[in-house]
Amino acid sequence: MRKLFTSESVTEGHPDKLCDYISDSVLDAYLEKDANSRVACETVAGKDKIFITGEISSKANVDIEQIARNAIKEIGYAGKGIDIDYKTCQIDINISKQSPDIALGVDKSYESKEGENEESEGAGDQGLMFGFACLDTEELMPLPISLAHKLAKRLTNVRKQGIINYLRPDGKVQVTVEYDENIPIRIDTIVVSTQHNEEIDLDTLKKDIKEKVINEVVPKELLDDKTKYFINPTGRFVIGGPFGDSGLTGRKIIVDTYGGYSRHGGGAFSGKDPTKVDRSASYMARFIAKNIVANGLAKKCEIQLSYAIGVAKPVSIFVDTFGTGTIPEDEIVRKIYDNFELTPRGIINYFDLRRPIYRKTTNYGHFGKNDLPWEKIISF
DSSP states (O other), X not given: OEEEEEEEEEOTTSHHHHHHHHXXXXXXHHHHHOTTOEEEEEEEEETTEEEEEEEEEOSOOOOHHHHHHHHHHHHTOBOTTTSOBTTTXXXXXXXXXXXXXXXXXXXXXXXXXXXXXOOOOOBSSOEEEEXXXXXXXXXXXXXXXXXXXXXXXHHHHHHHTTTTTTEEEEXXXXXXXXXXXXXXXXXXXXXEEEXXXXXXXXXXXXXXXXXXXXXXXXXXXXXXXXXXXXXXXXXXXXXXXXXXXXXXXXXXXHHHTTTTSXXXXXXXXXXXXXXXXXXXXXXHHHHHXXXXXXXXXXXXXXXXXXXXXXOSSOSEEEEEOTTOOSSOHHHHXXXXXXXXXXXXXXXXXXXXXXXXXXXXXXXXXSSSOTTSGGGOOOOO
16 A cells, blocks of 8 residues: 655754754753753744743853854854844843752652662653654664755755855755555655745755755655655745744654654653653663664564653553564563663663763754664664
C-alpha cells in the first residue's frame, strides 16, 4: 500500500527557534560555571522585544542579557527596521529560583525516602517520553524529518556563507515522502519558505533555492518528474523573525523529535537542565530505540518511558516494534530493564549531561546527529 507522509523543519531564525536558542544558551552558560545548576528558562520574542523568564537555582553568576544578545547576533538578526536587532532590542528578565516543593522530590527520590538502597534524584516532573528509530536513513531516523532538517540547515548555511546573499534568517521547510509498504520510494512534494531582502525577484529566488539548496541536499534518485516544488508560494517573505510572528520556547516539539512520524509525550526540551526528564528521558528513549534497531532486534521501534515527580525509576516502559521484532516485545522490555539505567541520575551520568552541550541540540533536531551521546550505538 502506498501512502504519503509529511514532516517540517525550520531554520534557526524562526521566531520559536530563536527563543529555543536563547533558552539553551542561558542553560549552557549556567552549566559551564556550575554543573549542578537547575535551569528552566523560557523565552518569548515579539517585534523588537525579548522576555526571559523561568526558575534558575545556581551558584553561577551569569549575564543573561548579554547571553541573549549574543545568541540573537549569532543567528544573524542585526537589521534595525527590518527584523529584530541584537544591539538595540529590549530585553526583560524575570527569573526566580526553583520551587522548594519541586526541589524536595528532585533532591531526594521517593525510593530513597522509603529506605531502598538506591540514593538517587527523583524525576523533576511527571510525564511520558517517547523514543523512536527506523531503517529509513543511516542515522535511523524517518526520512521526511531527516530531509527537512538537512534542507533547513542548508538554507542557513547558504545565507551565512554568502552563497545566496539576499536571504534573511527566518525560514521553513516541508518534505512529503511517498512510502510503499513502509519503504520510502520517492519525494512527492518539497515546500521551502525563506525570508529574503525586499529587492530580490521571486524567479531568481526560486531558481537559487532549487539549484543551491534542494539539489545539493535531496538525493537525485528520490526526485522525479512528478515531484512538486513550492518555493515561497505566497510570493513574498520580507518581514520575518519576531517582526513577522511571535516566538516562544518549546513550541516546535515535533520539529525537535521525529516530525510526527512517532508519538510525542508533549514535553519540550530547550531551556531545561537534565534533571527534567522531559529532556533527559527523551534522550534515553531515543538511545534505547536506536540501539534496538541497530542491534537487529527490530526494523522499527518506539519506546515510551513514564515518570512520576520525585520518583527515580520509571513507572512504566512500553515497546512497540510494529510487527518487525525478531524477539517478543516483553523480552525487549526485560532487556531494557537489565541493560539501561533509567533513573534521572543514571541517565545524567551515562550521557554526562551536566555540561554545556545543549546549544548544539537546539536546531535541526535533537536526534540523528552522530556527535551527540544518545546517538551512539552499543551492543547489548
